[in-house]
Amino acid sequence: MKIIFAGTPEPAAATLEHLLADDRVEVVAVITQPDAKRGRGRALRPSAVAEVAEQHGLPVYKWATLKAETEDGRDARKRLATLSDEGAAAIAVVAYGNLIPADLLDVMEHGWINLHFSLLPRWRGAAPVQAAIAAGDGKTGASIFRIERGLDTGPVIATNSEQISLEDTADDLLTRLTYSGRELLADALVALGEGTATTTIQDDATATHAAKITSADAQIDWRLPSQVIQRVARAHTPAPGAWTVLEGQRYKIGLLLPATGGDAPALAPGQLHATKQHVWVGTATQTLQIIRIQPPGKKMMAAPDWARGQEELLSSEPVFDSPDAAEPKIPYEPHTVEAQAEHPTAESEHSAAMNVMARPDVEGEA
Secondary structure, eight states: OEEEEEEOSHHHHHHHHHHHHOTTOEEEEEEOOOOEEETTTTEEEOOHHHHHHHHTTOOEEOOSOOOTTSHHHHHHHHHHHHHHHTTOOEEEEESOOSEEOGGGTTSSTTOEEEEESSOTTTTEESOHHHHHHHTTOSEEEEEEEEOOSSTTOSOEEEEEEEEOOTTOOHHHHHHHHHHHHHHHHHHHHHHHHHTOOOOBOOOGGGOOEEOOOOTGGGBOOTTSOHHHHHHHHHHTTTTTOOEEEETTEEEEEOOEEEOOTTOOOOOOTTBEEEOSSOEEEOOSSSOEEEOEEEOTTSOOEEHHHHHHTOHHHHTTOOBOBOOSOSSOOOTTTTSSHHHHHHOTTHHHHHHHHHHHHHOOSSOEEO
16 A cells, blocks of 8 residues: 655654565655754754655655645645545654644545554543653553544554553653554554454543643652652653752752662652662652662763762752642642542543543644
């Protein structure tokens, strides 16, 4: 089956490479975001997807917008119509990053087929991997669905699942989902072409929303329970990076692990205690062990290595700052595993209201 590919960052590029190597599908063109300033020199550079496409000699379209009243939008409609006439039957989408106007949703026979990194309808939106980790989900997965007017609301064609471990960062999980998801996408496209694909309508009443991540979301509030803090750190690694403040300086926190054995001291929220082998930090519940930390102006390092150079600072057992909010806020509550266990019937009622607020009624988002 002939397809067009739409995507921008590294996970999308890895998926494009896989589709190009699959002789069951033929990628005839690529759509991606315009070149952007990247790297230390801030020079204009093509997206990861554009680089792969150019290496394979594929035509690449870098429309800044698909809106009909723009020059780019008019060119997009003309070229997509031509590609459809020439036999392209679907547009495979992975993190494209542009709104798709309603009049383009059916430009191909099978429309725009999106690889989304969650088990829909849980965690619709921009940051599903981070949300799954932060909320304490035991598993997540990948979903293939046809884009429609709502935000990630379209009929699901295929899914797979992936367990989330205690040490999984967002990067770890996204990498695994990319490699399993790209195979799922290829199989779904083939099934669509052969007419064997089946679809499942999403249950809007159980939908949850994963909004775009900001740096403020990644600040650790040491007044929260230890398991929540541990998840927040993993969910925001490597970007934007979980962070905290000590004596006016910002530190990034890498991996945190629950204390094992009986050697962890009882500490106040944010309070630090260092030994030759460990660096401990207090929370609202159990003490956590800091495995990796990034001091200001330095690279991420093992926490004991950092502590050996900070004996004077740590001798007083200083305290990491928490946000200024009067009360700590648990991310993604009431959709966390703890909230669902405590109130198993509240999830669907709140999710339905939340989903109505989150869904656009005019355009699909890829």
